[in-house]
Amino acid sequence: MGGFLIDFLVCGAGISGLLVTRELLERGASVMLIDRGSIGSEASWAGGGIVSPLYPWRYNDAVTALATRAQHAYPKLVAQLQSSTGIDAQLNVTGLMMLEADDSDRALAWAEHNGHEMASWSPEDIYAREPGLAVGFTEALWMPKIANVRNPRLLKALQHYVASHPNASIAEHCELLGLNCTQGRAESAVLGLGGSSRKVEMGQVIMTTGAWTGNLLQQSQAVLQVAPVKGQMLLYQSEKPLLKGMVLNKGRYLIPRNDNLILAGSTLEFEGFDKVATASAAEDLHTSATAMLPALSTTPRIGHWAGLRPGSPRGVPYIGYLPGLQNVAVNAGHYRNGLVLAPASAELLADIVMNEVPGLDPAPYSPVMRLHDRESERHGLGAPQMGPKWQSPAIELNISDA
Template sequence: MNDFLIVGGGVIGMMMARQLADAGADVTLLERGHCGQKASWAGGGIVSPLYPWRYSEEVTALAAQSQSSYQPLTQALLDETGIDPELRSKGLLYLRVADEADALAWAEQTQRPLEVVDGAFLYDKEPEVAPGHDRALWMPDLASVRNPRLCQALRASLIARSNVRLLEESEVTGLEVDENSREVLGVRGRQMMFAARRTVLCNGAWAGELLNDLGVASGIKPVRGQMIAFKAEPGLLGRVVLMDGRYLIPRSDGHILAGSTLEYTGFDDRTSEDALDSLKESAYRLMPKLRDCPVAHHWAGLRPGSVDGVPWIGAVPGYENLYINAGHFRNGLVLAPAATQLLSDQLLGQATQIDPAPYQPAVRQRALAETGGSHH
């Protein structure tokens, strides 16, 4: 019997599988479609919460650890698989920040480099940004990763491990529970049952559904995000630029991503014309030259929304051998290395680098009850 059964093959599930396998465990990973093709693929790949000073300490702690993990992780994946996740550490320019004082206070407190720069600095870095800005906030060490490539590299690295079984096109329809002991024995799929000593839910927005079936309220539900990519010449944009909650992200091949919407539409991951128009307008406001660039792609993903953006990481209360790592909302990719390390360490009986208490499902449930289950 397998040591671990992981449900969900996004960035969180694949990193969990890799860490547990590297510790010598036998792991089976089940993915309803193709690994890394859902929210992990759909995001922008910025390795930071968009406005990090607006987040709770719980999110900040995980983000800080993850940011220092991405360089060695992407290098290891490139060495192992030959697939380059394209980590770019070119910084981020914030335009029109209403709570600038809060941002600077946060930067001082957390020792993160963040400074006010003038228009000359801004246009020296990014000449094509819309004219008329006389100041910006500059975060020089911010990185972005090309998330589809990261997912491809993680998947290839799992396939290369003899103690990992990767089963794609394997939708989980429910959990197999011993009604007397409340022990989770594994999961049911369309055709078969999979058994394991311990089961870990890493299936993002779908984790809330499986928990609902057990009578566990989590507040984890899908939040649609739509994005577009412009086909542009390399060099038009060098770094991430953010204004009024919308951003542009450059890729090495010249593509420029523009995102993103925040929509509560259930499990509907279709794109809409309204969103396309809105994203194009935001992009043109940031960089007028994009009017000359065709939209090459338009897609949508479902983020695992949680009540305050703090993920559920740990043992699910009321059941034996059932764990969860989900509910990372907009920051799944940002928090993934630290969030998966935190749960792997607990599952393997090792000391954790971050206090696990605030992320425990029992604690998150109390927070859910206090907020009445509304998402911020």
């Protein structure tokens, strides 16, 4: 590694980085994918894998457009990866039941407008579907076509695909230290690997660095509003199936897996880059989980972890080129919907950097256009406070014509 030309340097190997890399490879490009840690070990691994925003009608049209496109893409993606790698990511269409939503009229209107199947359910419907739920639920919204994916297996399949591709290389524990730029273009990158730094020449750079994106770019002209939002999860192992499908109540959810695992999530915590899983959060999650499904009170808890989501204004990701840099693009800021939006946002980013006609209007996601309208970025699902800084320094951007 060093002193050679590649088409794309992709920085950050979570779900976004892996899928962007796959898109570029499928279109004939050469790609080097790097990550300062291990492949897929951050938010992409830590999430639940629901292929839908939790309350989709509460997001704006930009998120809905990506989510709808991604939901249609997932079956083909998972099938192709299983065929090429032998790894089944277990896309499971279980449906999603949203209990006691307080804006159901708005939800039903959204579903009709956007062509999504949704029904309003009575208590009889609820308990006919899920007899193990706690008593007392009076209404629900039911979306039968919502799926979940086994995200750790999806990440393994993507890693296998990239690692075995002749036009790709992967470097784990490799950090982007700087970009050497002239006349608004990044000509080379300085990477830190194994205690030494090396220069890599490339055609373009793509930042898929999740919650760390805002800090990485803090010295550039594009201070994107991306900041960490901590989420904690619990994992239960049942001896028998306890749920037929996913259940959501008061922002907390339960996800059944094929092997009788049940995931319970998740918290929303604004504590900077702290990823410590806490006993208090575990008990809070357990209380929420058992309030939905009492059988979990006697079901063994076998896992508890935390991850950092990339929070952004309104939960709309930044997708496109950075201001002042013709060949440095970003795909980050998906907030709670990284897995949900990943196939569609990766496809859109690849369309942009390969100069192909995009399948979606790129304007709502453009860093350039959104930085021109900072006032609007302060509203909606707003970017959280940054909190303590990430320990690694921001990258150096040596822009000679800035």
